[in-house]
Amino acid sequence: MRVLTPATSSDARSPRAGDIDHQMMQHAIMLAHQAAERDEVPVGAVVYRGDQIISEGFNLRECDSDPTAHAEVIAVRAAAKRLGEWRLTDCTLAVTLEPCPMCAGALVNARLGRLVYGASDPKAGAVRTLYTLCNDSRLNHSVEVVGGVCAYECGRLLKDFFKQKRAQRQAARRK
């Protein structure tokens, strides 16, 4: 008996992560650690073209008092500035967490070529979880998406951060 299996990330027709994508995600994870060191939610992002890093970013919402200072927006703005061009059609962005509506919208507005993300975001994920903003045919651009790259490591980073935060709050209450 032949058993039909659903398409998975190893489906040859699906976009897949290459070695460069994994290397860039490791770089994004390193950037997420830099956010955590500043007591920011640890999310990091890298924009690259081929094997060349164009720009980097990590979450700085609290430090900069800026609600738009998510890793992706910072990295996209820096890439556009560096290239002198707001269209990032031949670039890939790797980010440790599935982008929120603002960031997914920014990637569409930037005409980003590819998005590689790590952990899914059940609360605000706007690429596959709550919305599919990067692949809405009504909008004027669609981004190739590869999700779940180094997902465990990216998710662990966030879980550890929030666990530590809860412990700090409980310790403060006990005082």
Add this chain to the structure above:
Amino acid sequence: MRVLTPATSSDARSPRAGDIDHQMMQHAIMLAHQAAERDEVPVGAVVYRGDQIISEGFNLRECDSDPTAHAEVIAVRAAAKRLGEWRLTDCTLAVTLEPCPMCAGALVNARLGRLVYGASDPKAGAVRTLYTLCNDSRLNHSVEVVGGVCAYECGRLLKDFFKQKRAQRQAARRK
């Protein structure tokens, strides 16, 4: 016979635009003209609290080579910077065009209190047209929305801009 009429913008239960909102929209329209003078798509935005303007913005995507430089994002970032606080819970933003997914997401991320917008955007409107991002109970904040304020004037500004652009392109082709 009693005739039930559907709720309209004059429904007392619906959020409504006050005099201040109309004044601020006129200010946003003036800012949109400043964008047009720089050959940018004419969209303007103002953040205010009571009758006090906190910040302003107009579209600068081309001038700044920045895909995130929409009027709303510029105004929100400037307001947060001025107030030293990324939460804009007690602020209203007036913008001449219905926000796109990026901007609607930014308003949710900024915990904006109220949004007042002018013309609807059939191509990318993410507040009422394609999405209702500002009022999605799955996200961690909901924004009070008043749409259609000075809508004709706001829409006219955009139509005139694109009409002029088309005429310029046709003239260039004839040369």
